Amino acid sequence: MAKIAYCSKSLHKASRDLLDQMIGIAEDYDEKGYRLTVRQLYYQLVSRNIIPNNLSSYQRASKILLAGRMMGEVDWDVIMDRARTPIMPGEFRSMSNFVKAALNSYRKYRWEGQDHYVEVMVEKEALAGILERVTREYHVLLLANKGYSSASAIHDVAGRMEYEEENGKTCHVIYLGDHDPSGMDMVRDIDSRLNTFGCSPSVERLALTMDQIEQYNPPPNPAKSTDPRSRKYSEEFGGQSWELDALNPEILSDLLESRIQEYLDVGMYNDVIEQEDAEKGRLEKVAGRI
DNA sequence: TATCGGCTGTGACCTCCGCT
DNA sequence: AGCGGAGGTCACAGCCGATA
Numbered sequence: 001m002a003k004i005a006y007c008s009k010s011l012h013k014a015s016r017d018l019l020d021q022m023i024g025i026a027e028d029y030d031e032k033g034y035r036l037t038v039r040q041l042y043y044q045l046v047s048r049n050i051i052p053n054n055l056s057s058y059q060r061a062s063k064i065l066l067a068g069r070m071m072g073e074v075d076w077d078v079i080m081d082r083a084r085t086p087i088m089p090g091e092f093r094s095m096s097n098f099v100k101a102a103l104n105s106y107r108k109y110r111w112e113g114q115d116h117y118v119e120v121m122v123e124k125e126a127l128a129g130i131l132e133r134v135t136r137e138y139h140v141l142l143l144a145n146k147g148y149s150s151a152s153a154i155h156d157v158a159g160r161m162e163y164e165e166e167n168g169k170t171c172h173v174i175y176l177g178d179h180d181p182s183g184m185d186m187v188r189d190i191d192s193r194l195n196t197f198g199c200s201p202s203v204e205r206l207a208l209t210m211d212q213i214e215q216y217n218p219p220p221n222p223a224k225s226t227d228p229r230s231r232k233y234s235e236e237f238g239g240q241s242w243e244l245d246a247l248n249p250e251i252l253s254d255l256l257e258s259r260i261q262e263y264l265d266v267g268m269y270n271d272v273i274e275q276e277d278a279e280k281g282r283l284e285k286v287a288g289r290i
Numbered sequence: 291t292a293t294c295g296g297c298t299g300t301g302a303c304c305t306c307c308g309c310t
Numbered sequence: 311a312g313c314g315g316a317g318g319t320c321a322c323a324g325c326c327g328a329t330a
Contacts, residue, residue: 011312060314064305067312081302125301147300148323181301182324189323290294 005072011064012088018061026078034249035080038062040126047219047246080129099287106283108140108276116172117164117256120256121145123177123244130249131176134256138264147182148189158197171201174203174259176252178187180241181206181233187287188244206259208244210237218246 011019027043029036030127040060045051051061068074093099111117118140122131125144135142138178141160161171173190177183191203208218220240233241244252 015313037302062312123300145324147302154320165296178300185324231308261304 002076003074004070004076005070007097011067015067018045019064019073020053020111021045021048022061022065023068023074026074029249030075030078032249034130035078037080037126037129038065038128039124041065041079043126043243043245047243058279065151079151080097087099087250087251093195096287101244102237103280103283106276106280107139108272108279110260110272111264111275112272113268114263114265115168115170117161117169118172118174118260118263119143119160120174120260121149121176121190123147123175123183127244127252128254131256134260138257138260138269140260145186148186149193153195154165154190157196158194161194171199172263173201173203174206174256175203176207177205178239178241178244179210179213183208183241183244184233185236207247207255212247213242216247216251218242219250265268 017158020044026036026041039058042051045061065074065079069076069079110236118136120131120140120142122128122142122144124145125146128142128144131142134140143149144156145153155175166173171196175187175190177186187203187205194201194203218240254266
């Protein structure tokens with residue numbers, strides 16, 4: 001734990017209460033092994049109906065959270081910033097360290113011989129940390145679109161899928177996003193643009209769906225009436241929307257894992273892991289001689 | 291009919307300023 | 311001093327009315 005105070009500050013009661021709730025949520029996630037971003041913590045407050053979902057509300061929450069961290073009330077390790085990644089060339093203190101690192105990072109192509117090729121897309125980077133556990137385990141590419149995806153990203157997806165289709169695989173995009181006017185439209189947008197780039201995988205919305213909303217009953221928010229897509233959305237779903245973040249991380253992970261397993265021959269996958277382990281053993285012997 | 295501009299949205303922050 | 315709102319960054323997206 002690293003609660004370090006760099007200043008002192010007194011908060012008004014409303015801010016104090018909000019900070020206490022944020023600390024509770026952050027520590028709960030930390031116990032489960034997840035580190036939250038500021039944005040993700042904000043969405044947890046929104047999904048619990050503690051604060052409204054708008055710009056000023058987000059800014060207020062992030063300010064109060066910052067105050068809590070600066071005052072040493074929030075562990076610096078429970079919040080992470082995924083947007084600012086340090087850039088540094090790889091370097092090693094010794095050859096043996098390099099060999100160990102190479103051994104640890106050695107992976108075979110795990111989907112060798114499979115009938116399907118799968119990629120996972122998520123609307124918000126805030127949820128990538130939760131889904132990453134599953135996609136790492138199954139060696140599935142995970143892409144955080146940050147709203148509507150970009151032409152570059154979709155073009156790259158199409159390129160990978162075209163290659164896999166040429167190799168006889170059936171391609172799938174598993175999508176997870178908010179149930180709101182824009183979020184619902186993003187699946188259509190991805191499907192349409194992939195078609196434009198000459199590939200036609202199945203693009204399926206794994207979450208959030210109306211069935212899941214009825215099953216797990218996450219708190220609703222008013223659908224943004226300023227969103228140009230709100231009219232069409234409200235005709236179909238009414239005036240309420242739901243955040244993907246409102247689903248428990250374990251539920252999201254389980255949903256994704258089950259869906260990936262539907263496309264994966266697990267026995268074949270485990271065979272590749274066995275081969276990988278055997279090859280690592282041979283590499284270790286070579287490394288020992290170095 | 292096609293294109294353009296203005297407005298809106300997505301994420302993940304930040305700074306500045308006026309008010310209490 | 312603390313709060314709340316306005317506006318900025320960066321790179322994309324869709325929608326809609328105006329204009330060529």
